[in-house]
Amino acid sequence: MFCENLEALPPPAQYCARSGKQLMARMQFASPSRNRVQEHIRLLGIFWMALVRRNVLGGGALLILSEYVRRAMESLSRRGTLDVPSAFAQFIGILILVKAAAGFLAGYGLL
Numbered sequence: 001m002f003c004e005n006l007e008a009l010p011p012p013a014q015y016c017a018r019s020g021k022q023l024m025a026r027m028q029f030a031s032p033s034r035n036r037v038q039e040h041i042r043l044l045g046i047f048w049m050a051l052v053r054r055n056v057l058g059g060g061a062l063l064i065l066s067e068y069v070r071r072a073m074e075s076l077s078r079r080g081t082l083d084v085p086s087a088f089a090q091f092i093g094i095l096i097l098v099k100a101a102a103g104f105l106a107g108y109g110l111l
Contacts (some may be wrong), residue, residue: 044076045110059096065092 034042066089073086 038067041110043091045107048107048110052107055096055100059093059100062093074106
């Protein structure tokens with residue numbers, strides 16, 4: 001228990017011996033505790049971020065591989081050929097990176 005003068009007094013005392021005022025109880029602030037659902041949502045956000053990382057690596061690798069295939073096809077053929085496999089792989093790689101960006105936003109929102 002504490003007096004207005006911030007003097008600590010023994011617990012059984014009801015009034016301050018100096019001022020005669022009633023003692024105030026010590027204020028306790030409770031920190032918000034996380035419940036089970038909040039922890040599971042946080043864990044789900046962490047898993048989404050891990051999935052995003054995998055998608056970014058896969059999409060980036062596909063873009064790099066498609067560029068490598070395009071250059072290899074150019075060096076093999078002397079005339080301009082239609083570069084459909086490389087363009088398709090680039091398109092898929094970009095779609096995977098867009099999916100990763102959306103997943104990042106979802107994971108960030110969950111965290």
